[in-house]
Amino acid sequence: xxxxxxxxxxxxxxxxxxxxxxxxxxxxxxxxxxxxxxxxxxxxxxxxxxxxxxxxxxxxxxxxxxxxxxxxxxxxxxxxxxxxxxxxxxxxxxxxxxxxxxxxxxxxxxxxxxxxxxxxxxxxxxxxxxxxxxxxxxxxxxxxxxxxxxxxxxxxxxxxxxxxxxxxxxxxxxxxxxxxxxxxxxxxxxxxxxxxxxxxxxxxxxxxxxxxxxxxxxxxxxxxxxxxxxxxxxxxxxxxxxxxxxxxxxxxxxxxxxxxxxxxxxxxxxxxxxxxxxxxxxxxxxxxxxxxxxxxxxxxxxxxxxxxxxxxxxxxxxxxxxxxxxxxxxxxxxxxxxxxxxxxxxxxxxxxxxxxxxxxxxxxxxxxxxxxxxxxxxxxxxxxxxxxxxxxxxxxxxxxxxxxxxxxxxxxxxxxxxxxxxxxxxxxxxxxx
Amino acid sequence: xxxxxxxxxxxxxxxxxxxxxxxxxxxxxxxxxxxxxxxxxxxxxxxxxxxxxxxxxxxxxxxxxxxxxxxxxxxxxxxxxxxxxxxxxxxxxxxxxxxxxxxxxxxxxxxxxxxxxxxxxxxxxxxxxxxxxxxxxxxxxxxxxxxxxxxxxxxxxxxxxxxxxxxxxxxxxxxxxxxxxxxxxxxxxxxxxxxxxxxxxxxxxxxxxxxxxxxxxxxxxxxxxxxxxxxxxxxxxxxxxxxxxxxxxxxxxxxxxxxxxxxxxxxxxxxxxxxxxxxxxxxxxxxxxxxxxxxxxxxxxxxxxxxxxxxxxxxxxxxxxxxxxxxxxxxxxxxxxxxxxxxxxxxxxxxxxxxxxxxxxxxxxxxxxxxxxxxxxxxxxxxxxxxxxxxxxxxxxxxxxxxxxxxxxxxxxxxxxxxxxxxxxxxxxxxxx
Numbered sequence: 001x002x003x004x005x006x007x008x009x010x011x012x013x014x015x016x017x018x019x020x021x022x023x024x025x026x027x028x029x030x031x032x033x034x035x036x037x038x039x040x041x042x043x044x045x046x047x048x049x050x051x052x053x054x055x056x057x058x059x060x061x062x063x064x065x066x067x068x069x070x071x072x073x074x075x076x077x078x079x080x081x082x083x084x085x086x087x088x089x090x091x092x093x094x095x096x097x098x099x100x101x102x103x104x105x106x107x108x109x110x111x112x113x114x115x116x117x118x119x120x121x122x123x124x125x126x127x128x129x130x131x132x133x134x135x136x137x138x139x140x141x142x143x144x145x146x147x148x149x150x151x152x153x154x155x156x157x158x159x160x161x162x163x164x165x166x167x168x169x170x171x172x173x174x175x176x177x178x179x180x181x182x183x184x185x186x187x188x189x190x191x192x193x194x195x196x197x198x199x200x201x202x203x204x205x206x207x208x209x210x211x212x213x214x215x216x217x218x219x220x221x222x223x224x225x226x227x228x229x230x231x232x233x234x235x236x237x238x239x240x241x242x243x244x245x246x247x248x249x250x251x252x253x254x255x256x257x258x259x260x261x262x263x264x265x266x267x268x269x270x271x272x273x274x275x276x277x278x279x280x281x282x283x284x285x286x287x288x289x290x291x292x293x294x295x296x297x298x299x300x301x302x303x304x305x306x307x308x309x310x311x312x313x314x315x316x317x318x319x320x321x322x323x324x325x326x327x328x329x330x331x332x333x334x335x336x337x338x339x340x341x342x343x344x345x346x347x348x349x350x351x352x353x354x355x356x357x358x359x360x361x362x363x364x365x366x367x368x369x370x371x372x373x374x375x376x377x378x379x380x381x382x383x384x385x386x387x388x389x390x391x392x393x394x395x396x397x398x399x400x401x402x403x404x405x406x407x408x409x410x411x412x413x414x415x416x417x418x419x420x421x422x423x424x425x426x427x428x429x430x431x432x433x
Numbered sequence: 434x435x436x437x438x439x440x441x442x443x444x445x446x447x448x449x450x451x452x453x454x455x456x457x458x459x460x461x462x463x464x465x466x467x468x469x470x471x472x473x474x475x476x477x478x479x480x481x482x483x484x485x486x487x488x489x490x491x492x493x494x495x496x497x498x499x500x501x502x503x504x505x506x507x508x509x510x511x512x513x514x515x516x517x518x519x520x521x522x523x524x525x526x527x528x529x530x531x532x533x534x535x536x537x538x539x540x541x542x543x544x545x546x547x548x549x550x551x552x553x554x555x556x557x558x559x560x561x562x563x564x565x566x567x568x569x570x571x572x573x574x575x576x577x578x579x580x581x582x583x584x585x586x587x588x589x590x591x592x593x594x595x596x597x598x599x600x601x602x603x604x605x606x607x608x609x610x611x612x613x614x615x616x617x618x619x620x621x622x623x624x625x626x627x628x629x630x631x632x633x634x635x636x637x638x639x640x641x642x643x644x645x646x647x648x649x650x651x652x653x654x655x656x657x658x659x660x661x662x663x664x665x666x667x668x669x670x671x672x673x674x675x676x677x678x679x680x681x682x683x684x685x686x687x688x689x690x691x692x693x694x695x696x697x698x699x700x701x702x703x704x705x706x707x708x709x710x711x712x713x714x715x716x717x718x719x720x721x722x723x724x725x726x727x728x729x730x731x732x733x734x735x736x737x738x739x740x741x742x743x744x745x746x747x748x749x750x751x752x753x754x755x756x757x758x759x760x761x762x763x764x765x766x767x768x769x770x771x772x773x774x775x776x777x778x779x780x781x782x783x784x785x786x787x788x789x790x791x792x793x794x795x796x797x798x799x800x801x802x803x804x805x806x807x808x809x810x811x812x813x814x815x816x817x818x819x820x821x822x823x824x825x826x827x828x829x830x831x832x833x834x835x836x837x838x839x840x841x842x843x844x845x846x847x848x849x850x851x852x853x854x855x856x857x858x859x860x861x862x863x864x865x866x
Contacts, residue, residue, distance in 0.1 A: 240801050240805075355685065
C-alpha cells in the first residue's frame with residue numbers, strides 16, 4: 001500500500017463516525033426548524049462544508065448555515081442568527097467573519113452556526129457566505145461517489161505539503177478547490193499529473209478567457225459565479241509547492257515527501273551569520289487582520305536591513321505566542337564608511353552634489369568612476385540593532401502594530417534560550433515542511 | 434588675473450626659450466639633411482608635434498620625423514632611421530612605438546627622432562606615424578596666432594584635471610584633440626562651455642554622421658582622415674571629468690579646481706572596511722601593452738571578491754614600482770553559510786536540484802520562496818586571501834602577467850608600512866585629482 005492510501009485509511013470517517021455525526025447534527029437541525037416555526041421566521045437550516053458534501057476527514061468540523069429570506073434586514077438576520085445559535089449549545093462562543101456567528105461544541109464535535117441569505121444560482125448575493133450553500137449543492141450534484149475519496153486524498157496530500165486551507169497564514173488550497181479539481185480531473189493522480197506538468201500560472205478551466213481578468217498566480221473560475229476566482233487566496237509559494245510536491249510524488253518517489261530523507265543539517269552555530277529575532281506583543285485579532293500586518297512588519301525590517309548593508313538572506317514568521325520575526329543576515333556589523341553614489345555628471349545636480357560634499361566630514365571623494373560621482377561617507381548605524389531601532393520609527397508596520405514599536409525586542413536566538421523554538425522551526429526547514 | 438591665465442603665464446615658452454630651442458633644433462635638422470644627401474637617401478626631416486605647431490608648453494619635447502620616400506622597404510627605413518638618430522646624440526636611446534625610434538637629449542631638451550613615410554593628404558598611409566606630419570600641416574594652416582595660447586590654456590586645464598594625454602594610463606585628450614577643439618570653437622572658454630553643457634557622448638563635428646560608426650564615448654573626426662576618430666582613446670571617465678571640470682570652472686568657481694577646497698578626510702583607520710593590496714612583479718613592457726593587463730588583473734580580482742561576497746566598493750591601480758592593485762571591500766570575512774539559489778519549480782531541473790541537495794552536507798533547505806528553490810550551503814572560502822588565492826588560478830589575468838600568479842602578495846596596507854604610498858594616493862582622491 002502506498003503512503004497516500006494509508007493516509008486515507010487513517011483519516012476517512014468510519015461508518016460509526018458517520019452515525020455519531022448524524023446523531024449530533026440531526027437534532028440541531030430539528031431545533032433550528034422548531035425555533036423558526038415557533039417565531040414565524042422564514043429561515044431554514046442547511047448543512048454545508050465537507051461534512052455535507054461527503055468529503056470530510058475524520059474529526060472534522062460541521063458547518064450549519066441558517067438561510068434567511070432576503071426580505072429581512074441584515075441587522076435582524078444577524079441578531080436572530082446569534083439568538084438561534086446561542087440556544088443550541090451549553091457554551092456558545094461568538095465569532096466574527098462577514099457576519100457574527102456562533103461556535104459550539106457537542107460531544108467533541110465543533111459546530112459553526114452561520115446566518116446567511118437564501119439565494120439561487122445567478123442571483124445577486126448580498127454577502128459572500130450566501131454563496132456557500134450553492135457551493136455545497138454544486139459539489140453534491142457533480143462529485144461522484146468515488147470522487148469523494150479522491151478529494152480526501154488530495155486534501156490529505158496538500159496537508160502534508162502545508163498548503164491546505166485558504167486562511168491567510170497558509171494561503172493554500174481550500175476544500176472547495178480540492179473538490180472542483182477532482183470534479184474537473186477525476187482522480188487524485190490526475191490532479192497530481194496536472195500540477196506536476198504545470199508551468200507558470202494555474203488557469204482553470206484551461207485556456208480560460210479569464211486569464212487577464214484575474215491576475216493572481218492561481219485562477220479557478222467558480223462554477224457557481226463566473227465573476228469569482230475560487231483560487232484567489234492561493235499564493236505563488238503554495239502553487240509552487242503544489243507543483244514541486246506533485247512532481248516529487250510522481251517522479252522521485254513518495255518517500256521524499258512522506259519521510260524526511262533530507263539527512264542532517266550542519267550546526268546552526270557554524271553558519272557564522274547574524275540571526276536576530278524581532279518581537280512585539282500580539283494583539284487579539286483574527287489572522288486575516290493580523291497576518292498581513294506581520295508580513296508588513298517583516299518586510300519593513302528586511303528593507304531597513306537591506307538598505308543598511310546587513311544583507312538579509314532569509315526570514316521566518318512565528319505568531320504562536322507573540323509576533324516574532326526571525327531574520328538571518330550575512331553581517332551583524334557593517335563598515336563605518338559607505339560609498340554613496342551621486343548623480344551622473346550629465347545632470348545639473350552633479351554640481352549640487354559637489355557643493356554639498358565639499359567641506360563636509362567624509363572619508364573620500366567626491367570622485368568620478370565612469371560617468372558618475374561617488375563619495376565615501378560616514379554610516380549612521382553600523383549594527384543591526386541600532387539600524388532597525390533608528391529607522392523603524394519612520395515606517396508604517398500596520399495599523400494595529402504601530403503602537404508596539406516601542407516594545408520591539410531584538411535578540412540573538414543563539415544566545416537567548418527563550419527563542420530556541422522559533423530558531424528550531426527556522427533551521428529545520430526542508431521541503432515541504 | 435584668473436588661475437588659467439596665471440598658469441599660461443608660467444608655462445608659455447618665453448622668446449628666450451624659443452631662441453634656445455631654435456638653436457638646438459636647427460643644427461639637428463641640418464645634420465639629418467647632410468646625412469641623407471651624403472648617402473643619397475630620399476628622405477627629409479620635419480619638425481612635428483606641439484613645438485612645430487606653436488602650441489608647446491615650456492620645457493616640452495621636440496619631435497623630429499624623418500620622412501622617407503615610399504619606394505623604400507620598411508626594414509630599410511627603420512634601419513636608416515635608427516642610424517641617423519644615433520648619429521645625432523651623445524647618449525642615444527632606442528625606443529619602440531610603431532617603428533623603433535631614437536630618443537636623445539640636447540642641453541636638457543628631449544628630442545625624438547622618428548622615421549616615417551612621406552604621404553600626401555588622402556594618400557593611403559602605411560603606418561599611423563605617417564599621418565603625424567599631415568596633422569602638423571593641418572594645424573599650422575588652420576590655427577590662428579591667438580588660438581595657440583588658447584590651445585595652451587586648454588592643455589594646461591586638462592593637465593590639472595589629469596586628463597591630458599592619450600597614453601593608456603590617462604586615456605585623455607591628446608594635444609592634437611586640444612588643437613582641433615580650438616580650431617573648431619575658437620577659444621578656451623568656448624571649449625569649456627561646450628563640455629559644460631554636454632550630455633552623453635562627445636560627437637564632433639556636431640550632428641556628425643559618424644555617430645554609429647564610432648562607438649567610443651568621444652568622437653572627433655580627424656580632418657586629415659575622415660575614417661579616423663581622433664578621440665578614440667578618450668575614456669568615459671576622462672570625458673566625464675572634462676564635463677564636470679568645465680562645469681565647475683564656469684559655474685562654481687575656479688578655486689574649486691585649482692585649490693583643494695575639499696577639506697580634510699576622516700582617518701582611514703576609522704572606515705572599518707577591509708583594504709587589501711594585491712601585488713605582483715612588473716614586467717618590463719610599455720604602458721600600452723602592460724596597462725590593459727593590469728586593468729584585467731584588477732577586474733579579475735574584483736570579480737572574484739564580488740562572487741565571494743566580500744563586496745568590493747572601489748579600487749586603485751599603482752604601477753610605479755611593481756603592479757599594485759588596492760581594493761577596498763566592505764568585509765574581510767564572510768559567513769560560512771551562503772544561500773544558493775536554485776531553479777524555478779517550473780523547470781525540469783528543479784527535481785535534479787532536490788536530488789542533488791538531499792542528503793548532502795548543508796545548513797538548510799532545499800526550501801521554496803516564491804517560485805524558486807533555495808539551499809543553505811557551506812562556503813568554500815571565507816577570507817579575502819583564501820578566496821582570491823583559490824580562484825585566481827582559473828582566470829586569465831593577461832598573457833604577460835599570468836606567470837606571476839604564484840608571486841601574488843596580498844597585504845593589508847594599514848598594517849604594512851611598505852604600502853603606505855598607494856594607500857595615501859588612494860585615500861586622498863578628491864575631484865579632479
